[in-house]
Amino acid sequence: MKLSNREENNIKSINIEHTRLIPSEVKKEVWKRDEGKCVLCGDNKNLHFDHDLPFSRGGTSLSANNIKLLCMKHNLQKSDKIG
Numbered sequence: 001m002k003l004s005n006r007e008e009n010n011i012k013s014i015n016i017e018h019t020r021l022i023p024s025e026v027k028k029e030v031w032k033r034d035e036g037k038c039v040l041c042g043d044n045k046n047l048h049f050d051h052d053l054p055f056s057r058g059g060t061s062l063s064a065n066n067i068k069l070l071c072m073k074h075n076l077q078k079s080d081k082i083g
């Protein structure tokens, strides 16, 4: 029984580490913290959840600290400018 529990935990942590989807719990937290608006301009339309440190560079989707709300405009601007 202990073995199968451990296996289950391993599978869970692997799945979590390799997902770029933001869990709804984290989304809720970010939305609440940023008050449902873009952190840069305060727009409340066309919002996106943006990774501070990109997932491709090891950023996590599991912590609200790494995710913020951006409007579409600022989200696009960010991806145009690297660094």
Ligand SMILES: [Zn+2]
Pocket (backbone or CB within 6 Å): 038, 039, 040, 041, 042, 043, 070, 071, 072, 073, 074
């Ligand atoms: Zn904005």
